Amino acid sequence: MAEITGIKEIIRPENLVYKRTKVMTDNILSYCPGCGHGTVHRILAEIIDEEGLQSETIGVSPVGCAVLMYNFLDIDCQEAAHGRAPAVATGIKRLLPDKFVFTYQGDGDLAAIGTAETIHACNRGENILMIFINNGIYGMTGGQMAPTTIPGMRSSTSPYGRDVKIMGNPLKMTDIVATLPGTYYVTRQSVHTPANVRRTKKAMRKAVQYQKLNRGACFIEIVSNCPSGWKMTPVESNKWMEENMIPFYPLGDLKTPPEEPASNLKPEAK
Amino acid sequence: MERELRLMKGNEAVAEAAIRAGADGYFGYPITPQSEILEYLMEARPYQTTGMVVLQAESEIAAINMVYGGAACGKRVMTTSSSPGISLKQEGITYIAGAELPCLIVNVVRGGPGLGTIQPAQSDYFQAVKGGGHGDYHLIVLAPASVQEMADFVGLGFDLAFRYRNPVMILSDGAIGQMMEKVYLSPQKERSKKVPEWATTGKPPTRERNIITSLDLDPKAQEVFNQKLIAKYDEIREKEVRYEEFQCQDAEYLLVAYGTSARVCQKAVQLARVEGLRVGLLRPITLFPFPTARIRELAGQVKGMMSVEMSAGQMVEDVMLAANGKVPVVHFGRMGGIVTTPDEVVENLKLKIMKV
Amino acid sequence: MAKVRGSIVVDIEKCKGCEVCMVSCPTGTIAMAGEVNSKGYNYAWPANPDLCIGCANCAMVCPDGVITVYKTKI
Known part of the structure; x- marks a missing residue:
């Protein structure tokens, strides 16, 4: 008994249940400890791996913390100007319609400077996946107020908390794009617990399938944390997010497509 | 095959020449005095014949970024506009130059500054030749003086763009864009199936991933890149002067x-x-x-x-x-x-x- | 009765000690090491390896993808 349960006996290839996907490079992620960006990168890489899409994928990274995404994902990647990723992705997908094309953008990129590009790519029904990391702050430039900073939330440019009378209201971009005829699947998820990670991954897998079927724009918001910008420990930031961000940005599907006939869908990958 | 003779506006000649040059994509936004280019392409519907993509973007900014995306896939893509619209494109143009992407940009210049006038001018010379956007870069700038050259410079522009992995601008003006002249059109060229080795087309197991970016956080590496650009511009100065x-x-x-x-x-x-x-x-x-x-x-x-x-x-x-x-x-x-x-x-x- | 035993391997050098895995572990297997890695982070490690059930929750939430999980039935 003792021999069988020894750690050496368990750590064997045949007992492997989870390991980092090879679609992630060996580079150490440039994100702060506990940042959701890394988790989302990993889920995305796992989906690309499991769906056999590495040779079919072209990603578009934003300006923001994820600007160096191409260092961490072992896929062909383009770096877009701030906010322009949906237009860049439109160019890619129109020229290479059989490829899997996604954008990965933060809230400043997608919901402030890139609002027009986001709305119009969604409204045209571009067959792309847009992944929207909403942590309510400009992380890379040092924690300034974002278009999604919730009322009362502190940042370096709203040091006394966001006063909507002066600074305007947070923008619920996902709710907006869900109303557009060009979007097919719109959902809001998070990655701060194992269950939420699993749900996000499921949403991404659906988006991949829909893109293969040319159904239109798929949009996944991920409400995430920014421990450094929020000036909290990672665990505290996830708790704060649960108590403050998620009530304002409730998780779940905002636009659910009709059921696909089973014949259209590939059997679930392992 | 024989060259076809037609009477055309300069703007129309650009559009027709783009189709015939085997362009893969056009992304534009209406602005006077060059809107005929997008109109002509939409009427010609080359997406049904050569497979050339034509799309009206939501802004000049979006159009140039669609060009970025398409160019980074190794495709022959272009955009056209007039002065105020070209100003909006400058961000995209400097990123394209910084990422060393080939593409064609046509500026049918009108008078400025600001909204200026819709009549012809040559007041965008500095913007076209000295940079336009931020950072140390150059476009290859071709200046047509006839409708014939409006047509001819499309193919030439694409060739130069791919030879040097550099954006090319045709600096025209409202007079040449709007005037009608006879023009000999080249026969239809097939769209190129060649995929440049740097293009992002999905990473096969046989090569490293391709990354298109203009970012380098390491100052030493950035300077090395700047020097590479200078060497490229020197080569262009040496080989491509036309007058x-x-x-x-x-x-x-x-x-x-x-x-x-x-x-x-x-x-x-x-x-x-x-x-x-x-x-x-x-x-x-x-x-x-x-x-x-x-x-x-x-x-x-x-x-x-x-x-x-x-x-x-x-x-x-x-x-x-x-x-x-x-x-x-x-x-x-x-x-x-x-x-x-x-x-x-x-x-x-x-x-x-x-x-x- | 079949019992499940698991084990995790942490890539210590890539761990940033964010503790997200620790709070996601249903059995209290993981703790933060008293020592630091070369980047100065107190890394995660299976302090109570016998408790691990190989559920992979820790690996799911790890932002840096540093955890490998094994599981076997005994």
Whole structure:
């Protein structure tokens, strides 16, 4: 008994249940400890791996913390100007319609400077996946107020908390794009617990399938944390997010497509 | 195959030439005086014939970024606009230059600054030739002086763009865009199936991933990249200078003009010659690279030079640099969308250079 | 009765010690090491390896993808 349960006996290839996907490079992620960006990168890489899409994928990274995404994902990647990723992705997908094309953008990129590009790519029904990391702050430039900073939330440019009378209201971009005829699947998820990670991954897998079927724009918001910008420990930031961000940005599907006939869908990958 | 003769507007010629050159994609946004390009393409529907993508974007900014995306896939893609729209595209253009992507941009220039006028001008020379966006970069700039050249420079532009992995701009103006002339059109070329090795098309197991970016956080690496760009621009300066001379052989006075102004100056040279004045014209066809060496040479021959532009005087600075103080260099030009007349040119040549 | 035993391997050098895995572990297997890695982070490690059930929750939430999980039935 003792021999069988020894750690050496368990750590064997045949007992492997989870390991980092090879679609992630060996580079150490440039994100702060506990940042959701890394988790989302990993889920995305796992989906690309499991769906056999590495040779079919072209990603578009934003300006923001994820600007160096191409260092961490072992896929062909383009770096877009701030906010322009949906237009860049439109160019890619129109020229290479059989490829899997996604954008990965933060809230400043997608919901402030890139609002027009986001709305119009969604409204045209571009067959792309847009992944929207909403942590309510400009992380890379040092924690300034974002278009999604919730009322009362502190940042370096709203040091006394966001006063909507002066600074305007947070923008619920996902709710907006869900109303557009060009979007097919719109959902809001998070990655701060194992269950939420699993749900996000499921949403991404659906988006991949829909893109293969040319159904239109798929949009996944991920409400995430920014421990450094929020000036909290990672665990505290996830708790704060649960108590403050998620009530304002409730998780779940905002636009659910009709059921696909089973014949259209590939059997679930392992 | 024989070249087809047609009577066309300059803008239409650009559109037709793009289809025939085997372009893969066009992304545009309406603005006067170049909207005919998008209109022509939408009517021609090349996506049903050659497979060329044509899309009206939500803004000039989106259009140039669609060009970025398509170009980074190794495709022959282009956009067109006019001055205010080209200003909006500058962010995208500097990223394209920084990511070393080939593409074609057409500017059918109108008068400025600001909203300016919808009439022709040449006041975007600085923007086209000296950078336009931020950072150290150059576009290859072609200046057509006829509807024929509007058509011919599309294919040439794509070739140069891919040869040097560099954005190319056709710097036209509202007069050439709107005028109708006969134009010989090249036969339809097939769209290229070649995929450049740097293009993002999905990473096969056989190669490393391709990354298209203009970012380098390491100053040393960034400087190495800047030096690489400089070397490329030097090679372009060495190999790609194009210009045309008109009666320069015995010239005592030289007019330097491009595009519409060059057409006016050609007539002005004839008028001056009737009066017995030995005037010649040098027409730069490439504005970057600029025919500096030839102008420097002519500075040893002539008594003075006049740069004729529909602007407050922009190219004149490059003519001065080329002449390097050997002879007086002056500028003459009309603005606000007014096209200079040949008589005005001769009159100002006498007044400003000959001092008669 | 079949019992499940698991084990995790942490890539210590890539761990940033964010503790997200620790709070996601249903059995209290993981703790933060008293020592630091070369970047100065107190890394995660299976302090109570016998408790691990190989559920992979820790690996799911790890932002840096540093955890490998094994599981076997005994």
